[in-house]
Amino acid sequence: MARRPAVRYKAVMLSRTKLAEQDLIVTMMTEEGEQLRAVAKGARKPGSRLSARSELFVEADVMISKGRNLGILTEAEVSDAHVGARVDIEHVACASAMCEIARLTCYEDLKDPFLFPLLSRSLRACEESTDRPHLDIVAAAYVFKVMSHAGWRPVLDACIACEEPAATRFCVSVGGVLCESCARNVAEAMPVSQNELDWIGALIGLTFDELLVAPVDDLTSSKLLDVAHRWAATHLDARLRAFEFLRGI
Numbered sequence: 001m002a003r004r005p006a007v008r009y010k011a012v013m014l015s016r017t018k019l020a021e022q023d024l025i026v027t028m029m030t031e032e033g034e035q036l037r038a039v040a041k042g043a044r045k046p047g048s049r050l051s052a053r054s055e056l057f058v059e060a061d062v063m064i065s066k067g068r069n070l071g072i073l074t075e076a077e078v079s080d081a082h083v084g085a086r087v088d089i090e091h092v093a094c095a096s097a098m099c100e101i102a103r104l105t106c107y108e109d110l111k112d113p114f115l116f117p118l119l120s121r122s123l124r125a126c127e128e129s130t131d132r133p134h135l136d137i138v139a140a141a142y143v144f145k146v147m148s149h150a151g152w153r154p155v156l157d158a159c160i161a162c163e164e165p166a167a168t169r170f171c172v173s174v175g176g177v178l179c180e181s182c183a184r185n186v187a188e189a190m191p192v193s194q195n196e197l198d199w200i201g202a203l204i205g206l207t208f209d210e211l212l213v214a215p216v217d218d219l220t221s222s223k224l225l226d227v228a229h230r231w232a233a234t235h236l237d238a239r240l241r242a243f244e245f246l247r248g249i
């Protein structure tokens with residue numbers, strides 16, 4: 001049989017689902033920001049080389065050959081296993097939540113060179129986080145950065161409805177802040193402090209280097225994670241199980 005041509009990609013592994021007895025379908029994001037799904041044949045056999053190399057959040061150089069429907073993942077050489085994101089359950093949960101968002105914000109046949117470097121840096125920031133508040137703000141920052149890039153940037157400086165600068169409520173479905181009087185009839189508008197609004201702006205505007213050294217307390221970081229979770233779930237219209245798990249632990 002003639003050998004099928006294979007294409008090489010640099011990619012990060014976003015999710016895996018079982019296929020038949022011994023195979024996996026691996027969903028990846030390529031360096032160019034496209035979503036790519038391929039079958040890893042035999043990856044569930046004990047001792048499979050492909051299994052370890054297609055673990056979640058591994059970055060690898062992969063070879064994909066054309067299959068009947070999905071491509072076939074024939075080789076994977078790990079370039080960054082993000083081992084620091086595997087040290088404990090909280091780091092794994094943070095990286096998994098970001099990969100869940102990544103999977104929902106990249107698309108087949110649609111290149112976007114912003115996406116891969118952002119995810120790769122976010123995974124390293126997860127590795128570099130040494131406490132829970134910083135893990136939470138890394139996940140929240142990834143959400144707000146990637147969602148803002150995709151067009152869902154929250155309005156933070158004045159009430160969306162009347163432009164009153166003193167905005168005291170945050171409403172996910174309207175896309176940002178409302179003043180006290182415009183929020184009166186909006187049941188889901190939640191109280192928000194100026195500090196929290198400044199933080200949401202910082203999650204979008206600051207680099208991960210800056211965020212990792214910014215002092216943040218437990219209460220603020222968990223509120224930011226809550227807002228990021230609602231923001232992504234509402235605008236992506238998806239139940240985010242990995243994000244729910246991160247918030248639950």
Ligand SMILES: [Zn+2]
Pocket residue numbers: 159160161162163164178179180181182183
């Ligand atoms: Zn208003």
